[in-house]
Amino acid sequence: MKVSIIGSGNVATHLAKALYYAQVEITSIWSHQFENAELLANQVGAKSIKQISEITDDGSDIILISVKDDAIVEVATQLKNYRGVVAHTSGAAGLDVLNGNAHYGVFYPLQTFSKHTALDFSQVPLCLEANDTQSLQQLKMLATLISKNIYEVDSAQRKILHLSAVFACNFPNYLYGVAQQLLAQHQLDFDIIKPLIAETANKVQTALPIEVQTGPAVRNDEQTLKKHEDLLKEHTDWLMIYKLLSEQIKKTR
Amino acid sequence: MKVSIIGSGNVATHLAKALYYAQVEITSIWSHQFENAELLANQVGAKSIKQISEITDDGSDIILISVKDDAIVEVATQLKNYRGVVAHTSGAAGLDVLNGNAHYGVFYPLQTFSKHTALDFSQVPLCLEANDTQSLQQLKMLATLISKNIYEVDSAQRKILHLSAVFACNFPNYLYGVAQQLLAQHQLDFDIIKPLIAETANKVQTALPIEVQTGPAVRNDEQTLKKHEDLLKEHTDWLMIYKLLSEQIKKTR
Numbered sequence: 001m002k003v004s005i006i007g008s009g010n011v012a013t014h015l016a017k018a019l020y021y022a023q024v025e026i027t028s029i030w031s032h033q034f035e036n037a038e039l040l041a042n043q044v045g046a047k048s049i050k051q052i053s054e055i056t057d058d059g060s061d062i063i064l065i066s067v068k069d070d071a072i073v074e075v076a077t078q079l080k081n082y083r084g085v086v087a088h089t090s091g092a093a094g095l096d097v098l099n100g101n102a103h104y105g106v107f108y109p110l111q112t113f114s115k116h117t118a119l120d121f122s123q124v125p126l127c128l129e130a131n132d133t134q135s136l137q138q139l140k141m142l143a144t145l146i147s148k149n150i151y152e153v154d155s156a157q158r159k160i161l162h163l164s165a166v167f168a169c170n171f172p173n174y175l176y177g178v179a180q181q182l183l184a185q186h187q188l189d190f191d192i193i194k195p196l197i198a199e200t201a202n203k204v205q206t207a208l209p210i211e212v213q214t215g216p217a218v219r220n221d222e223q224t225l226k227k228h229e230d231l232l233k234e235h236t237d238w239l240m241i242y243k244l245l246s247e248q249i250k251k252t253r
Numbered sequence: 254m255k256v257s258i259i260g261s262g263n264v265a266t267h268l269a270k271a272l273y274y275a276q277v278e279i280t281s282i283w284s285h286q287f288e289n290a291e292l293l294a295n296q297v298g299a300k301s302i303k304q305i306s307e308i309t310d311d312g313s314d315i316i317l318i319s320v321k322d323d324a325i326v327e328v329a330t331q332l333k334n335y336r337g338v339v340a341h342t343s344g345a346a347g348l349d350v351l352n353g354n355a356h357y358g359v360f361y362p363l364q365t366f367s368k369h370t371a372l373d374f375s376q377v378p379l380c381l382e383a384n385d386t387q388s389l390q391q392l393k394m395l396a397t398l399i400s401k402n403i404y405e406v407d408s409a410q411r412k413i414l415h416l417s418a419v420f421a422c423n424f425p426n427y428l429y430g431v432a433q434q435l436l437a438q439h440q441l442d443f444d445i446i447k448p449l450i451a452e453t454a455n456k457v458q459t460a461l462p463i464e465v466q467t468g469p470a471v472r473n474d475e476q477t478l479k480k481h482e483d484l485l486k487e488h489t490d491w492l493m494i495y496k497l498l499s500e501q502i503k504k505t506r
Contacts, residue, residue: 111448112449112467125448151445157440160484162481168432168450169452169467177463177466178417179421186409188417194457196378197422197454200422200426202372209429228416241497248490
């Protein structure tokens with residue numbers, strides 16, 4: 001199986017490397033910035049190309065489009081004559097944004113990728129969808145080579161997944177940042193709280209979050225809530241977050 | 254070294270077991286509910302007692318008070334004649350709530366404990382404070398037997414730590430719960446998002462949260478933010494959270 005990749009961002013980079021390590025041949029890589037395509041292509045034994053249209057005849061079975069959501073359609077338009085499967089990797093874009101192509105699908109890795117953080121791709125959930133059975137089969141075959149967690153998810157469900165990921169990843173990460181800054185402002189090392197962060201994520205691997213909720217809000221411990229609000233009185237933004245989330249947690253009691 | 258424990262909740266239970274496994278002799282356990290004291294005492298080879306005052310002469314070197322914050326003073330008052338070190342395990346209560354005693358301190362484990370979740374206590378940060386050098390030394394000796402992460406933290410700093418823990422643990426756990434409920438409402442399994450939760454916590458073990466922030470808000474991706482808000486229009490509480498946290502994340506750009 002041969003794959004070409006459009007894009008060179010976090011998702012494109014992690015996908016390209018995972019495919020390369022799985023000995024999938026990566027044919028071409030295109031990026032808005034040619035230098036970035038070159039950089040990634042060199043790491044995965046691929047050819048960097050200047051024109052998207054060059055992919056059409058490069059012999060690849062699947063093209064993965066991993067660009068910003070609002071650039072997907074423009075890229076896909078340039079692949080009208082391609083006969084393989086065109087798939088985007090977005091959580092928020094529908095399947096239908098590719099409906100100008102013959103065979104198309106979605107190859108969405110539900111994970112948070114940072115360029116310089118290595119991760120075990122075999123654990124990354126891959127959410128697949130396609131416009132016909134054969135294309136879905138092809139995407140599944142490819143997915144199986146790099147991950148053990150493969151899901152068939154339609155566009156409506158995928159949008160919910162993407163939204164859930166914001167609550168499960170982007171927001172918690174922001175809140176870790178608040179904790180880190182609070183500690184730094186009081187000469188406390190962020191290290192001290194890292195085991196807590198790890199254990200909080202670990203607990204919900206085997207329990208429902210609502211069953212393992214701890215803290216002053218779920219105990220309705222008004223005294224501690226009040227003390228915390230006092231400590232935050234110079235940080236009006238964080239105070240707003242503290243109050244809103246505590247109120248919500250109280251409602252789950 | 255001999256230790257007695259007042260309390261039988263999550264923190265008391267995990268502490269008692271960690272001490273027991275470290276072959277520390279646990280002398281007496283008292284709980285508001287005698288049956289709970291009995292239950293825990295049976296697991297750690299201790300004696301369950303009905304009157305707190307019985308501890309005074311039980312030969313223990315340290316008493317750990319692990320009860321609700323507003324019950325600490327009441328318990329400590331009954332230990333006035335005790336000559337060993339009395340320490341509470343609270344993040345929010347000051348050292349001075351114990352100042353009716355001769356030797357006193359704080360033995361605060363900065364972790365989230367659920368009764369039925371086992372965890373590696375050797376990684377739990379223990380934050381210590383005491384009213385005199387010898388008491389601090391005693392608490393340190395005890396701490397060293399069960400954990401590798403020992404910190405000296407004064408009461409003002411500990412309050413900040415406790416507040417940070419709400420941001421780093423209680424709030425993220427609540428948000429995991431929102432994600433889980435969103436998924437369930439659309440026939441999606443919570444399992445699908447668990448690797449994302451694990452990786453989000455994993456990334457900040459080696460990077461600052463602000464450096465690894467991902468998602469539509471930090472990209473200022475207005476189209477996706479709008480789509481997500483539309484998906485949440487029937488969940489006004491979650492929509493409020495989504496908007497507030499997204500606005501805050503935008504400010505970190």
